[in-house]
Amino acid sequence: MMDNVDNIKQIIIFTLIVVFPIVIITLALSDGEQENRHLEDVRSLYSGQSKPSVDHSKFDALKVDFTSPQEMTTACLSCHTERGKEVLGNAHWNWEREEYIEGRGVTYLGKKNLLNNFCTGILSNEQACNRCHIGYGWEDHSFDFSDQRNIDCLICHDNTGQYTKASGAAGYPPMGEDAPDYNHITQNVGLPTNYNCGYCHFMSAGGNNVKHGDLEFALLEADKAIDVHMAKDGLNLSCTDCHVTENHQMRGNYYAVSSTPNNNASCTDCHGQFPHTKSKINEHTLKVDCRTCHIPEYAKVNPTKMSWDWSTAGQRDNGMPYATYDSLGNEVYLSEKGDFDWKTNVQPEYVWFNGYADHHLITDEITSDTININTLMGAAEDPDSKIIPVKIHRGRQPYDTVYNNLIQAKLWARNEGEGALWVDLDWDEALRSGMEYVGMPYSGEYDFISTKMYLPLSHMVSPAEKALSCTDCHHRTNSRLKNVEGIYIPATSYSAKLNFAGMLFIWVCILGVVIHAGLRIFTHYKRKFE
Amino acid sequence: MAKAYIYRSFERFWHWMQSALIFILATTGFEINGAYKLFGYESATMIHNISAVSLIVLVIFAIFWHFTTGEWRQYIPTFKNIRAQVDFYITGIFQNAPHPTRKTTLSKLNPLQRLTYLALKLILIPTVVVTGIIYYLHRYPVGGEIKELDIVSIEPVALIHTFGAFLLVAFVIVHVYLTTTGHTPTSNLKAMITGWEELKDHEEKDHEAQTH
Numbered sequence: 001m002m003d004n005v006d007n008i009k010q011i012i013i014f015t016l017i018v019v020f021p022i023v024i025i026t027l028a029l030s031d032g033e034q035e036n037r038h039l040e041d042v043r044s045l046y047s048g049q050s051k052p053s054v055d056h057s058k059f060d061a062l063k064v065d066f067t068s069p070q071e072m073t074t075a076c077l078s079c080h081t082e083r084g085k086e087v088l089g090n091a092h093w094n095w096e097r098e099e100y101i102e103g104r105g106v107t108y109l110g111k112k113n114l115l116n117n118f119c120t121g122i123l124s125n126e127q128a129c130n131r132c133h134i135g136y137g138w139e140d141h142s143f144d145f146s147d148q149r150n151i152d153c154l155i156c157h158d159n160t161g162q163y164t165k166a167s168g169a170a171g172y173p174p175m176g177e178d179a180p181d182y183n184h185i186t187q188n189v190g191l192p193t194n195y196n197c198g199y200c201h202f203m204s205a206g207g208n209n210v211k212h213g214d215l216e217f218a219l220l221e222a223d224k225a226i227d228v229h230m231a232k233d234g235l236n237l238s239c240t241d242c243h244v245t246e247n248h249q250m251r252g253n254y255y256a257v258s259s260t261p262n263n264n265a266s267c268t269d270c271h272g273q274f275p276h277t278k279s280k281i282n283e284h285t286l287k288v289d290c291r292t293c294h295i296p297e298y299a300k301v302n303p304t305k306m307s308w309d310w311s312t313a314g315q316r317d318n319g320m321p322y323a324t325y326d327s328l329g330n331e332v333y334l335s336e337k338g339d340f341d342w343k344t345n346v347q348p349e350y351v352w353f354n355g356y357a358d359h360h361l362i363t364d365e366i367t368s369d370t371i372n373i374n375t376l377m378g379a380a381e382d383p384d385s386k387i388i389p390v391k392i393h394r395g396r397q398p399y400d401t402v403y404n405n406l407i408q409a410k411l412w413a414r415n416e417g418e419g420a421l422w423v424d425l426d427w428d429e430a431l432r433s434g435m436e437y438v439g440m441p442y443s444g445e446y447d448f449i450s451t452k453m454y455l456p457l458s459h460m461v462s463p464a465e466k467a468l469s470c471t472d473c474h475h476r477t478n479s480r481l482k483n484v485e486g487i488y489i490p491a492t493s494y495s496a497k498l499n500f501a502g503m504l505f506i507w508v509c510i511l512g513v514v515i516h517a518g519l520r521i522f523t524h525y526k527r528k529f530e
Numbered sequence: 531m532a533k534a535y536i537y538r539s540f541e542r543f544w545h546w547m548q549s550a551l552i553f554i555l556a557t558t559g560f561e562i563n564g565a566y567k568l569f570g571y572e573s574a575t576m577i578h579n580i581s582a583v584s585l586i587v588l589v590i591f592a593i594f595w596h597f598t599t600g601e602w603r604q605y606i607p608t609f610k611n612i613r614a615q616v617d618f619y620i621t622g623i624f625q626n627a628p629h630p631t632r633k634t635t636l637s638k639l640n641p642l643q644r645l646t647y648l649a650l651k652l653i654l655i656p657t658v659v660v661t662g663i664i665y666y667l668h669r670y671p672v673g674g675e676i677k678e679l680d681i682v683s684i685e686p687v688a689l690i691h692t693f694g695a696f697l698l699v700a701f702v703i704v705h706v707y708l709t710t711t712g713h714t715p716t717s718n719l720k721a722m723i724t725g726w727e728e729l730k731d732h733e734e735k736d737h738e739a740q741t742h
Contacts, residue, residue, distance in 0.1 A: 280575075286669065381682050470571040476564030488685035490572060491564035495689050499563075502696030509700045513707040516619075523624040 027458030036277055042270050046235055050191070057187035066182040067138050070149040075186065084148030086248035088473065091258075092134045095122075096147060099526040100258040101358055110213030110257050114359050117373045117395040117453035118205035118308060121375060121408050124437035126172045128412035132200040139170035155199065155343055159190040168414060187402035194220055194230065194341055197239040205305065213346060213391045214295070214459040226300050228463045240271070244292035255456055256374050261355030265458075267291070267504075289386040292350060293468040294461050298391060298471055307394040311448035313338035314425045321425060336411075336422040338396075350484050352378030362438065366404050366449065371397075372452040380486025387484055391455040398431055534729045541601070544592045546717050548564050551585040552698060555576075559695050582662055589655070604639050605648045612641040615667055623711060633729060650701065658694035 061075045077084045087093050093117040111129075115121045122129040130138045133151045137143060142149065152171060154163045163185050168438070173180055202208055202216045209216035224231040229242070242265050243252045252265035268275075274282040284293075313336060316322070321335030330342040345389030356377040373395075378385035398407045401519040412435035414422030419433030428444065435442035473481045475489035481489055527530060537545070543577065558578040561568050569577060596602040614630035619642075622630070631640045638678060668681045681687070712718035713728050721727030 215611045285671070448662075470575070474562075474564075486683075488683060488688050490562050490688065493685065493688075494564055495692070498689055498692055498696075499565075502693065505696060506700050506703065509703045513703060517707065517710075519624055524626075527626060 004504045006116050019486045031215070036275070038272060038275055041212075043235060044271075045243060046237060047081050048247065052190055055187055056189050057272070058403050059187075062186040063183065068153065069154075070183075070188055073136075073151050073153055074184055077151075079407050083149060083248065087151050088146065088148065090134075090248050090250075090459040092250070093151070095133065095257075097258060097262075099262075101259050102356075102360070106111050107113075107167075108357060109259065109361075112258055113361075115397075115406055115408065116205075116256060116375060117393045117397070118211055118305070120310075120397060120410060122433045124410040125409050125412045125439070127414070128168050130170050131165045131167060132203070142522040154185055154189070156192045156196050157194060158185050158196065160188045161186050161195055168412065192238075192240055194239050195214065203529065207302045209299060209302045211305070211393075212455060212459075215305075216302050216456045218297075218301035219459070224463050228459050229461055230459075255353075255357040255376060256453060257359075259357045264355070285382075285386075287386055289353070289388040291456075291458060291461070292348075292387050292389050293472075294464075295348060295389050295457050295459075296345055296462055296466060296468050296472075297345050298389075298460050299344045300460055301344070303344045303497075304346065305329070305340050305393065306343045306346070308337070308339040308390075309339040309396045309448075310398060311338060311396045313421065316425065332513075335425055336371060346391070347480065350387050350481055351376055351390055351454065351483070352380060352385040352486075353388045353456065354378040354382055354384040354386075358405065361461045362406050362408055362440065364405065366399060366406070370450040370452060371406065373451050376454045376456070381386075387481065387487075389457045391457055393453045393455060395451040395453070397451045398427065398446050398447040399449045400431075400435075400443050401445045401447050403441060405440070406449075407431045407442065408434040408438050410437065423470050532731055533633060533726045534633075534727050536633070536635060538599075539594055539725065542725060544588060544595065544723060545587055548585065548592075549650050549702075551581050551588065552702065554581045554704075555585065556695060556699055563692055563695075579666060581668070582659075586659060589659070598625045604637070605644055605651065606640050606649055607644050610641065612645070615640050619711070632726070639716045646701075654694055654701070655696055655741050658698065659689060660689040661694065665691055 016456075017087050019431050025509070036507050045443040057387055059079070061078055064071075066072050066073070066075075091097050091110060094110065095112040096108045098106065098108055101107050101109075111122060113121075113123070118496045119129065126143075127139045134152050135143075136152055137150055152165075154173075155165060160211035164173060166172055166178075169175075185374050198215070198217060198220065201212070204211035204215070204221070209218075219227055219230050221232060222230050229235060229237045240250075243250045244265070245251070249263065251263050251269075253261060253263070271290070273285065276282045312333065318333075322333075323331055323335070326332045328342075331340060332342070333339050351375045355408050356376065358375040360371050360375075376388075391402070398409060399405060400407050409421055409427070409430040410419050411430065418424075419426075419429045421427065421430035424430070427446070431446055432444070433443050454507065468523050469481070471478075471491075473489060476491055476494070479489065481487075482492060487493075504509055557579070558574040560566065561574040562571065562578060568574065601612070611631055615709075616629050618627060621627075631637075663736060664681070665684060667686055668687070707710060707724075709718040710716070712721075717728045
């Protein structure tokens with residue numbers, strides 16, 4: 001009787017010991033995918049199409065014979081009487097923002113006066129660079145920012161795709177015979193399309209995808225793998241669905257030119273703060289920006305420029321400027337511009353960012369071997385900082401070795417002999433002309449210095465199933481976040497000393513056991529034989 | 531040859547359950563530490579978390595059991611005979627010397643076991659459990675919340691947790707080996723499985739009185 005009860009007990013215990021762990025493991029592995037209801041709500045919200053309330057082809061003001069672009073703008077403003085004032089207050093018009101930067105105070109910075117790591121800056125090059133200004137005729141310091149007639153309404157509102165701006169014409173469209181069909185274009189205006197935004201933003205730094213890496217013409221025909229938001233076979237969102245615009249104020253900042261997170265566009269605007277069905281992943285969003293996992297790579301279709309070494313520019317072959325190309329047809333050397341590196345399907349780099357940025361101004365003294373053209377603020381211990389994905393564009397730029405500051409070179413001119421590098425291939429003259437225009441001294445002594453520019457990535461968001469998985473970051477040797485400082489990431493971070501000491505201790509124990517057991521066996525048999 | 535009922539059924543269940551959980555926790559834990567790939571990081575984390583909760587539940591039951599049965603007294607440390615016990619492991623065991631302490635139902639742990647298990651139950655396991663709970667539940671500062679609960683860096687917590695894990699693994703190795711030092715190499719193991727342990731003849735009389 002006793003034995004029977006005992007046997008049953010033993011069976012129960014055995015079952016518990018064997019079955020319980022199996023149940024645990026099964027439970028752990030069977031954490032099935034739940035449907036994300038929230039995502040469905042967002043999808044239905046944005047699936048509708050808006051219809052324009054007016055037909056511009058019925059307006060007499062647009063049927064006149066326009067002889068200049070300014071006449072068109074005047075016609076627009078004759079109905080949209082208050083819109084001109086709005087545009088005059090917009091960063092697209094002013095190319096600067098009033099912002100507070102710690103250590104600098106209130107600043108007025110933007111494309112107007114900042115250096116960048118590509119064509120370096122607009123000063124003395126306005127005629128070429130300002131092709132992408134939403135105005136007509138900003139060719140030098142004398143441009144009148146208060147004249148509404150110089151607003152280029154069409155570059156954003158042309159819905160025919162026929163409107164263009166001429167090269168080297170300071171924002172004017174082609175003139176004379178090549179002039180666009182103004183009547184047709186003005187009678188077919190509407191809200192900005194992705195093409196309108198892309199006309200400038202895809203072509204930043206002078207070519208498709210050159211600068212940003214996540215903004216390029218492929219987005220106009222994207223599938224979900226390229227950009228889950230703009231995909232033709234998906235929601236087909238337009239830029240302004242996220243960069244919501246009210247009174248010509250667009251949501252969104254780009255930290256190559258902006259410095260503070262005012263009126264930001266954010267993933268959470270639509271997706272909320274905790275969009276995942278797994279709470280552990282939602283917790284990650286305290287320190288990890290959405291984009292870090294959801295933009296696993298950029299430049300998914302066409303290559304983007306990863307580096308630009310200006311120091312080699314100016315070389316000639318048999319007295320002539322020349323170009324060399326890589327096997328894919330990308331320019332890797334140009335006499336006018338120097339050496340480049342291009343990449344497709346690039347893995348981002350990752351940095352802390354709290355929404356605030358600083359910039360290296362042309363007047364700033366150089367104090368290090370590498371200049372951060374822009375600096376993204378943030379650190380692990382800062383509660384507002386998150387890890388974001390960036391494209392880091394590395395360069396070499398000219399600086400004045402006597403005055404110890406970066407130099408704005410004059411790059412573009414219509415004619416030879418005006419000091420432009422791209423025409424005359426003479427660095428000294430280009431630097432002298434540029435600094436003369438800027439109004440700063442140039443010593444005549446120059447060299448080149450390494451530079452970095454941090455370009456946060458926000459576009460080319462991949463479908464959820466292509467987002468990063470645990471081991472992309474939680475990996476001892478191959479973590480994407482291995483260079484992110486100040487945070488302990490399980491599997492990636494560890495104490496080499498502790499792990500060494502721990503393993504050593506375990507081996508000492510094993511060795512002790514083996515020696516002890518060996519001695520026991522040895523003495524046992526020794527006794528037996530004796 | 532005599533037999534004594536040393537380990538009651540819950541005690542055996544608790545012991546084997548705990549050993550299974552610690553085995554799973556160590557296996558998955560060192561994967562989370564990044565030492566190797568076995569289940570995959572995500573599964574390892576999930577198994578680790580669920581096993582950890584199971585272990586905590588088990589420990590709560592065990593604590594209850596220890597107090598209701600009075601078995602906690604088994605762990606009251608004694609320094610009497612501790613030298614003799616050490617000497618036994620270092621020299622006596624090789625000379626077939628008798629165990630310096632007698633195993634009885636009322637005193638089933640030798641002085642060295644008492645100290646080791648007490649340290650295990652009061653220091654090592656609580657340390658690993660508490661750091662594990664903090665590791666799982668911690669939140670990074672998000673501003674505006676209760677600042678006292680903010681943990682800016684989980685690193686010290688994680689490292690103490692790892693340190694405890696190494697000690698536990700070392701304990702298991704030595705513990706398993708020392709089970710072979712009973713009356714016969716497997717008598718301790720059998721006792722922990724069946725509850726009944728074979729004891730040396732001269733111990734028989736003590737047990738007859740106590741266990742029946």
